[in-house]
Amino acid sequence: MDHGRIATMDGARSVVDAVAVRDGRIVAVGSDRAIRPRIGPRTRVIDLRGRTVTPGFGDAHVHAVASGVDRLRCDLTGSRGLGTYLAVVASYAEAHPEEPWIRGSGWSMADFPGGIPDRADLDRVAPDRPVYLESRDGHTAWVNSKALGSAGISAVTLDPHDGRIERDADGHPSGTLQEGARSLVTRQFPRETPEFLAAALRLAQGELHALGITNWQDANVRPGAEEAAYVALAGRGGLTARVVGALGWDDARGAEQIDELVERRARTTLPRYAPTSVKFFIDGVLENFSAALLEPYLDAAGRPTTGRGQSLIDPRALKGHVARLDALGFQAHAHAIGDRAVREALDAVDAARRVNGPSDTRPHIAHLEVIHPDDLGRFRALGVVANAQAYWAALEDQLEHLTLPFLGPERAVRIYPFGSLLRAGATLAMGSDWSVSTPDPLLQMEVAVNRVNDEHRGEKPAFLPGERIDLADALAAFTVGSAWVNHLEREVGSIEVGKTADLVVLDRDLFDRGTGAIGEARVVATFIDGVAVFERPDLGG
Numbered sequence: 001m002d003h004g005r006i007a008t009m010d011g012a013r014s015v016v017d018a019v020a021v022r023d024g025r026i027v028a029v030g031s032d033r034a035i036r037p038r039i040g041p042r043t044r045v046i047d048l049r050g051r052t053v054t055p056g057f058g059d060a061h062v063h064a065v066a067s068g069v070d071r072l073r074c075d076l077t078g079s080r081g082l083g084t085y086l087a088v089v090a091s092y093a094e095a096h097p098e099e100p101w102i103r104g105s106g107w108s109m110a111d112f113p114g115g116i117p118d119r120a121d122l123d124r125v126a127p128d129r130p131v132y133l134e135s136r137d138g139h140t141a142w143v144n145s146k147a148l149g150s151a152g153i154s155a156v157t158l159d160p161h162d163g164r165i166e167r168d169a170d171g172h173p174s175g176t177l178q179e180g181a182r183s184l185v186t187r188q189f190p191r192e193t194p195e196f197l198a199a200a201l202r203l204a205q206g207e208l209h210a211l212g213i214t215n216w217q218d219a220n221v222r223p224g225a226e227e228a229a230y231v232a233l234a235g236r237g238g239l240t241a242r243v244v245g246a247l248g249w250d251d252a253r254g255a256e257q258i259d260e261l262v263e264r265r266a267r268t269t270l271p272r273y274a275p276t277s278v279k280f281f282i283d284g285v286l287e288n289f290s291a292a293l294l295e296p297y298l299d300a301a302g303r304p305t306t307g308r309g310q311s312l313i314d315p316r317a318l319k320g321h322v323a324r325l326d327a328l329g330f331q332a333h334a335h336a337i338g339d340r341a342v343r344e345a346l347d348a349v350d351a352a353r354r355v356n357g358p359s360d361t362r363p364h365i366a367h368l369e370v371i372h373p374d375d376l377g378r379f380r381a382l383g384v385v386a387n388a389q390a391y392w393a394a395l396e397d398q399l400e401h402l403t404l405p406f407l408g409p410e411r412a413v414r415i416y417p418f419g420s421l422l423r424a425g426a427t428l429a430m431g432s433d434w435s436v437s438t439p440d441p442l443l444q445m446e447v448a449v450n451r452v453n454d455e456h457r458g459e460k461p462a463f464l465p466g467e468r469i470d471l472a473d474a475l476a477a478f479t480v481g482s483a484w485v486n487h488l489e490r491e492v493g494s495i496e497v498g499k500t501a502d503l504v505v506l507d508r509d510l511f512d513r514g515t516g517a518i519g520e521a522r523v524v525a526t527f528i529d530g531v532a533v534f535e536r537p538d539l540g541g
C-alpha cells in the first residue's frame with residue numbers, strides 16, 4: 001500500500017506513506033521511496049490515494065454472539081418509539097408463526113415514561129404467544145401478559161433479591177422486569193443449538209470486520225451460549241478474528257465455581273479463541289437505580305433518597321475471588337457503572353496485588369460512568385486498564401432525563417471522565433458494548449473527541465468538554481489499548497515490522513477535519529494476516 005497516510009500507532013505514533021506485507025506479516029513501513037524496491041512481479045500494490053490506514057481495531061468489550069443472536073430474532077435496534085416497536089413485533093410474529101415464543105431486544109428506555117414499558121401494548125399486537133423483549137442496555141425486559149402468566153408472575157410474586165418486578169398501582173405486574181427478575185421468565189427458554197449460535201457469531205463477525213474490527217473481547221461468555229458459539233466456529237476454522245472470552249462469573253455462587261472456570265479455560269482454548277478473562281458484574285445501571293453509588297441517588301425533586309444501588313457481589317468476597325483468579329492467570333474484567341462499584345473493583349485488584357504481588361493479568365474495568373476523583377490515579381497505580389464505552393459520553397435523552405437528574409450537580413460533572421483518566425496516567429482501551437449501542441468504532445471515536453454523538457452533530461453542546469480526548473488518543477484506545485487488554489500486543493495493535501498484517505483502510509484522511517465528521521469515515525477494506533476479510537470494490541490494486 002502506498003500514497004497513503006499510515007497511522008502506525010507505534011510508540012512515537014509515526015505517520016508514514018507506505019506499508020509492505022508478505023506472508024501475512026508486516027515486512028516494511030516507511031516512505032513510498034523506501035518501500036518501492038519491495039514490489040515484485042506478483043505483488044498486489046494498492047494505491048491509497050490519500051486514504052488512511054490504521055491497525056485493525058480491537059473492541060475491548062462487545063457481546064458479539066449475543067448481538068448476532070439479536071439480529072436473528074425480533075430486532076428493535078434500528079427502531080425508535082412505541083408505535084415502531086409494536087409494528088416490528090407484529091410483523092415478526094406474522095413472519096414466524098412456528099415459534100412458541102417471540103424473543104427479541106433493542107428497545108430504548110428513553111421511549112417510555114420513566115423508562116418503563118407496559119404489557120398492555122404488547123398484548124394488543126401479540127396476545128396469543130408469550131413475548132420477551134430485552135432493552136438496549138440488556139438490564140430490563142418488556143414482556144406481555146402471556147409471558148408473565150407462563151412464568152407464574154402475579155401480584156403475589158415477591159421480587160427476587162437481585163431484581164424488581166415493576167407493578168401497577170394495584171400491585172399487578174405491569175410488564176417490565178428489572179435485572180434478576182428477568183430470569184423468572186428466561187429460565188424457561190430452551191438452550192440454543194450450537195449451529196444457531198455459530199451462525200449468529202458468523203453474522204456478527206462479518207459486521208464487525210466490515211467496521212474494521214479484527215480482534216475483540218467477548219464480555220460475557222456463558223456455557224451453552226457464547227461458549228458453544230466460539231467452540232463451534234473456532235473448532236471448524238471459521239473464526240477469523242482474534243478473540244478473548246471473558247467467562248461470566250455467576251454471582252449466585254461463590255469461589256466453588258473457580259475450578260469450573262479453570263476447566264473451561266483448558267477445554268475451550270482454540271486457535272484464535274482464548275477464554276482467559278472472567279467477567280464480574282459489580283453493579284447494575286443508573287437508569288433503574290441499580291448502579292452502586294457512594295452517596296445516595298436523588299429523587300425526581302432533587303432530594304436525597306436512601307438508595308445507593310446494589311453491590312451484586314459482596315465486596316469482601318470479590319477481593320478473594322479476584323486474588324485467586326489473578327494467581328491462576330485469569331484477567332478480571334469488571335462491569336462497574338457507579339462510583340462505589342468502580343471503587344470496589346479497584347479495591348479487589350488492590351487486594352490481589354497485596355496477596356500475589358504484581359502480575360501480568362491486566363485487569364480492566366468497563367463502563368466507568370461515575371468515578372470518584374480520589375480513584376482516578378488508582379488505575380495507573382494498580383495497573384488497571386480503563387475500558388471506555390465512549391459512545392455514551394454525549395447528551396441524549398437517556399442521560400439527560402433518566403440519569404443526570406438523579407445524580408445531582410456534583411456528580412453530574414464526573415460522568416465518563418476519559419480526559420481525566422488519561423491525565424491521571426491510566427491506560428485507556430475502548431469497546432462498544434454492542435448491541436447496547438453501535439459497534440462502529442469511528443462513531444465512538446467521534447464522541448470521545450467531541451462529546452457529541454452523530455445524532456446531534458452541530459445541535460447539542462459538548463458534554464463535559466474538559467473530558468474530550470484527542471483523536472490520536474481515541475484511536476490508540478481502539479488499537480494499542482485494546483491489543484494490550486487482550487494480551488495481543490505482540491501480534492496486533494500497531495503497524496510495525498514483524499506484527500501480523502491486521503490493517504484497516506479508511507476512505508479519507510481521518511485526521512483532516514476538512515473531510516467531515518470522524519464518524520462519517522467509512523471502512524474500505526479490513527485485512528487480517530494480510531488477507532482481506534472485508535473489501536469494497538473501490539479498494540483498487
Ligand SMILES: [Zn+2]
Binds near residue numbers: 061062063219433
Ligand atoms: Zn457489556
